[in-house]
Amino acid sequence: MLPRAYFLAFLVLLALLPHILYPVFLMQLLCMALFACAFNLLLGYTGLLSFGHAAFLGGSAFIAGQAAKVWGLPIELSILAGTLTGTLLGAGFGLIAIRKQGIYFAMITLALAQMVFFYALKAPFTGGEDGLQSIPRSDLFGIIDLTHEVTMYYFILVLFLAGFLIIFRIIHSPFGQVLKSIRENEDRAISLGYRVDRYKLAAFIISAALSGLAGSMKAMVSQVVSLSDVHWSMSGAVVLMTLIGGTGTLFGPIVGAAIIVSMEHYLGEYLGSWVTIIMGVIFVICVLTFRQGIVGELEQRLIKRKLPLQSQDSTS
Numbered sequence: 001m002l003p004r005a006y007f008l009a010f011l012v013l014l015a016l017l018p019h020i021l022y023p024v025f026l027m028q029l030l031c032m033a034l035f036a037c038a039f040n041l042l043l044g045y046t047g048l049l050s051f052g053h054a055a056f057l058g059g060s061a062f063i064a065g066q067a068a069k070v071w072g073l074p075i076e077l078s079i080l081a082g083t084l085t086g087t088l089l090g091a092g093f094g095l096i097a098i099r100k101q102g103i104y105f106a107m108i109t110l111a112l113a114q115m116v117f118f119y120a121l122k123a124p125f126t127g128g129e130d131g132l133q134s135i136p137r138s139d140l141f142g143i144i145d146l147t148h149e150v151t152m153y154y155f156i157l158v159l160f161l162a163g164f165l166i167i168f169r170i171i172h173s174p175f176g177q178v179l180k181s182i183r184e185n186e187d188r189a190i191s192l193g194y195r196v197d198r199y200k201l202a203a204f205i206i207s208a209a210l211s212g213l214a215g216s217m218k219a220m221v222s223q224v225v226s227l228s229d230v231h232w233s234m235s236g237a238v239v240l241m242t243l244i245g246g247t248g249t250l251f252g253p254i255v256g257a258a259i260i261v262s263m264e265h266y267l268g269e270y271l272g273s274w275v276t277i278i279m280g281v282i283f284v285i286c287v288l289t290f291r292q293g294i295v296g297e298l299e300q301r302l303i304k305r306k307l308p309l310q311s312q313d314s315t316s
Contacts, residue, residue, distance in 0.1 A: 010251075014157055023149040024221065029261045030160040031218040036241040036253030037167050038210035043239075044248035045171060046203045047183030049102075051235045052093060052109030053211050055116040058230025060086040060212035061219040062126050065135040068220070070125070074138045075146060079159070079216040086212015087205060089116070094204035098197055101186075113235060120230050131226035135219055156217055163210050168250065170206065179203055183248075240279065244286050246293025255295050 064082030067073040097108040245256025290297040
């Protein structure tokens with residue numbers, strides 16, 4: 001009952017937030033939170049460290065923006081086009097990189113993502129260093145006006161919850177249990193007869209698809225797509241979000257994304273580049289004091305508190 005109660009409280013909080021905080025900031029936070037959750041599916045539950053996830057976020061954002069601005073597609077089809085782009089990029093990246101492990105896997109994903117970055121830099125439809133600007137927001141299904149920020153927020157919230165629930169279902173499925181076994185001991189998973197490469201490839205593609213969904217949402221929210229969305233620093237940012245919040249936890253990436261996005265939004269205007277230094281300091285503090293991230297550490301402390309209570313109940 002407790003997890004369900006927590007989830008309901010989480011939903012109520014998300015529903016009330018646009019009446020308290022700036023809706024555009026909240027929408028950007030939801031986009032980055034979904035991006036971090038998608039990355040966590042790969043790192044936290046499969047044990048694969050990718051430095052190329054910016055390609056899925058930014059590449060999908062460019063296609064979604066192009067579909068809405070130039071092709072004239074409605075917002076729902078534009079987001080679908082961007083998500084499919086992330087899926088296809090993930091399949092291509094995965095087929096090349098998945099046979100390697102550790103640092104070799106990470107470096108291959110980084111190299112492939114840099115190829116996407118340089119293509120975005122030179123491609124005429126991306127706008128180069130100026131980016132893709134003035135992306136329109138059409139009515140949802142031709143009925144719902146999304147120019148109103150609060151209405152747009154609830155649309156983005158529905159998409160975020162859909163992606164979040166997909167991840168939740170995967171984690172608690174037999175497929176998710178195999179991913180966890182691969183993370184803990186890949187050789188043992190192979191000895192049990194699992195085709196590990198296929199499971200890792202499937203996890204990689206799902207993570208890329210959800211990252212593509214996040215990028216498409218971000219394009220519609222910001223109405224601008226820039227090269228920073230596909231730059232390697234975006235891949236580093238999602239790693240930072242996941243590690244601060246807690247890898248292998250359901251809500252950890254959301255907490256990490258909330259911390260990083262809030263700092264960039266509220267402190268960036270006053271501190272400029274010093275925000276990056278502060279992020280680095282926070283990361284070092286988390287590594288030294290919260291080895292499992294903020295949420296992971298809290299979960300461990302809750303478990304430790306429950307164990308003595310359970311032992312007392314059994315003895316009595």
